[in-house]
Amino acid sequence: MLKICTTHRTIMKPDINGVVIEEIANGRPYKLWLADVWTCGRGCRVALTAYAPAAEHYQEDYAKFKANAIENGTFLFPTGN
Numbered sequence: 001m002l003k004i005c006t007t008h009r010t011i012m013k014p015d016i017n018g019v020v021i022e023e024i025a026n027g028r029p030y031k032l033w034l035a036d037v038w039t040c041g042r043g044c045r046v047a048l049t050a051y052a053p054a055a056e057h058y059q060e061d062y063a064k065f066k067a068n069a070i071e072n073g074t075f076l077f078p079t080g081n
Helices: 062-071
Strands: 013-025 028-039 045-056 075-080
Touching: 013 045, 013 062, 028 062, 028 075, 045 062, 062 075
Parallel strands: 013 075
Antiparallel strands: 013 028, 028 045
């Protein structure tokens, strides 16, 4: 799949693979997703392609998975409503 930066009209390329994004639902942590960050090379960085759930809030290892991602610098941000 070709990813295009609509601001600069250039092809985006992978910048960081395997980051973690936290999905928020009803104001609470809900699910951790593995994702990739893509860049256009002109300053745009977009976290795209959340491709696999890593852990869900009810699982015992949710907090540990999140803590490990924060510790090793791969946790990006919470998202959702």
